[in-house]
Amino acid sequence: MNTAPAVAYRGHLENGKLGYQRCTDCSAAVFYPRVLCPFCGSSALEWCESVGRGTVYATTAVHSRNRAPRNVVLVDLDEGFRMMSRVEGVPAEKVEIGTRVRFEVRQEDEPVAVFVREES
Amino acid sequence: MSIRGKSAIVGAAESELGKVGSGFTPLDLVGQATERALADAGLEKRDVDGLFSASVYYQMPTLSAGEYLGIRPRYSDATMMGGSSFVSHLLHATAAIEAGLCEVALITYASTQLSEGGFRGVSDPPNLYETPYEPRYPVSMYALAASRHMHEYGTTREQLAEVAVAAREWAKLNPKAFVRNDLTVEDVLASRMVSSPLSILDCCLVTDGGGALLVTSAERAKDLRKPPVYLLGAGEAHWHRNISQMPDLTTTAATDSGRRAYEMARVGPEDVDVAMLYDAFTINPILFLEDLGFCEKGEGGTFVEGGRIAPGGELAVNTNGGGLSYNHPGMYGLLLLIEAVRQLRGECAERQVEDAEIALAHGNGGVLSSQVTALVGTESVL
Numbered sequence: 001m002n003t004a005p006a007v008a009y010r011g012h013l014e015n016g017k018l019g020y021q022r023c024t025d026c027s028a029a030v031f032y033p034r035v036l037c038p039f040c041g042s043s044a045l046e047w048c049e050s051v052g053r054g055t056v057y058a059t060t061a062v063h064s065r066n067r068a069p070r071n072v073v074l075v076d077l078d079e080g081f082r083m084m085s086r087v088e089g090v091p092a093e094k095v096e097i098g099t100r101v102r103f104e105v106r107q108e109d110e111p112v113a114v115f116v117r118e119e120s
Numbered sequence: 121m122s123i124r125g126k127s128a129i130v131g132a133a134e135s136e137l138g139k140v141g142s143g144f145t146p147l148d149l150v151g152q153a154t155e156r157a158l159a160d161a162g163l164e165k166r167d168v169d170g171l172f173s174a175s176v177y178y179q180m181p182t183l184s185a186g187e188y189l190g191i192r193p194r195y196s197d198a199t200m201m202g203g204s205s206f207v208s209h210l211l212h213a214t215a216a217i218e219a220g221l222c223e224v225a226l227i228t229y230a231s232t233q234l235s236e237g238g239f240r241g242v243s244d245p246p247n248l249y250e251t252p253y254e255p256r257y258p259v260s261m262y263a264l265a266a267s268r269h270m271h272e273y274g275t276t277r278e279q280l281a282e283v284a285v286a287a288r289e290w291a292k293l294n295p296k297a298f299v300r301n302d303l304t305v306e307d308v309l310a311s312r313m314v315s316s317p318l319s320i321l322d323c324c325l326v327t328d329g330g331g332a333l334l335v336t337s338a339e340r341a342k343d344l345r346k347p348p349v350y351l352l353g354a355g356e357a358h359w360h361r362n363i364s365q366m367p368d369l370t371t372t373a374a375t376d377s378g379r380r381a382y383e384m385a386r387v388g389p390e391d392v393d394v395a396m397l398y399d400a401f402t403i404n405p406i407l408f409l410e411d412l413g414f415c416e417k418g419e420g421g422t423f424v425e426g427g428r429i430a431p432g433g434e435l436a437v438n439t440n441g442g443g444l445s446y447n448h449p450g451m452y453g454l455l456l457l458i459e460a461v462r463q464l465r466g467e468c469a470e471r472q473v474e475d476a477e478i479a480l481a482h483g484n485g486g487v488l489s490s491q492v493t494a495l496v497g498t499e500s501v502l
Contacts, residue, residue: 009248032364058271059267060267061313061315062256062315063312063313069313072253072260074364074369084253085253097271
């Protein structure tokens with residue numbers, strides 16, 4: 001493996017893609033990116049592009065002084081991996097578990113994977 | 121070979137607690153607690169040959185404690201798994217004693233975070249996959265777990281609040297508890313939201329404080345000052361570090377640590393007289409009551425209703441007032457062991473659980489990450 005996992009992940013985001021890994025030995029989806037599969041131990045991981053659709057698994061609205069509450073979620077992607085993110089376009093308290101969401105990239109200091117509600 | 125009953129806690133003491141005042145260092149509190157624990161046991165400092173500690177201040181905590189105390193241990197263990205570390209140290213100390221690697225182990229910890237201005241936690245490097253979303257560590261991680269438990273099992277904020285109210289009722293019976301005023305479910309629900317569904321009164325205290333435990337072989341324990349509190353069984357488990365890697369946010373690794381501890385101790389949850397369940401947040405005891413077999417998965421919220429874990433309730437839980445109302449100096453696992461010891465010795469005055477023979481002490485570390493369960497008992501249950 002010539003590229004560090006974190007660098008490859010960011011490279012995907014810079015191209016507007018949500019990258020994850022799949023183990024070619026046990027077929028598990030792997031996230032966060034690693035150099036070996038945490039399920040079977042194989043180092044035969046290949047990079048894949050997620051379709052970027054998932055379901056909110058858990059949610060919280062974080063309250064801090066002098067700023068609007070911010071949403072933090074765990075999203076289960078349809079390919080079978082979970083990640084932390086936020087859902088935009090909805091008040092932080094209104095994000096609900098079970099909501100279908102779609103991936104987008106925001107350019108902050110670094111490119112960041114966020115989600116918006118999928119149009120019904 | 122089992123280590124059941126092979127070791128005993130023979131000394132237990134807190135340092136000054138609450139807010140100790142500026143200028144004191146965590147090592148000063150380690151010194152206070154150690155002196156008191158030695159007096160409690162009737163041991164001398166020179167008897168200590170094993171040293172166990174964890175810290176968010178000192179990267180090499182047994183070296184710092186050893187130097188400050190003037191102890192030159194032949195066995196040293198700085199296992200760091202957050203608040204659960206000290207329950208783990210009890211198991212590790214027992215293994216070391218049984219292997220002949222040390223004879224008298226000191227487990228010690230302290231923090232002066234409140235006198236320094238507030239919460240002081242671990243300082244891991246930023247996590248590329250979580251830090252950009254600005255969860256507030258650690259409360260947001262527990263809030264995520266609470267949100268999922270509410271979604272799957274219908275657990276309510278009122279049930280979470282019942283945990284805080286029960287802790288407060290116990291704290292009212294403990295002169296050392298930091299907060300002892302009246303608290304109602306309505307007060308908890310109306311308090312400032314921190315990370316939904318957890319409000320400020322769903323969160324443990326931020327206090328100074330520390331403690332020390334002395335552990336030795338069952339044989340040596342017989343001749344010391346206080347009735348020995350024997351380690352019957354203990355188990356460790358961890359499945360993740362970061363919350364986004366926790367497989368199921370409603371089931372913790374306490375299912376494994378608890379099973380290991382019960383098997384070693386040859387007891388079950390029905391035998392437990394006092395349950396000390398690490399309550400960093402109100403969701404924790406609900407999860408641990410389920411995962412440690414006091415009720416079925418999903419029934420924790422119902423279990424804590426109606427004062428069932430409060431004084432006079434069905435199960436005595438967190439009889440010192442817990443991290444929620446007694447003291448929570450950053451990491452709390454040592455203090456819950458101290459309370460377990462005192463209950464089994466019958467030293468708890470107003471809050472004493474009658475005929476307590478078996479106590480369960482459950483430590484949690486990280487973000488529901490590390491789970492360590494210990495069962496301790498009096499001589500009568502050996």
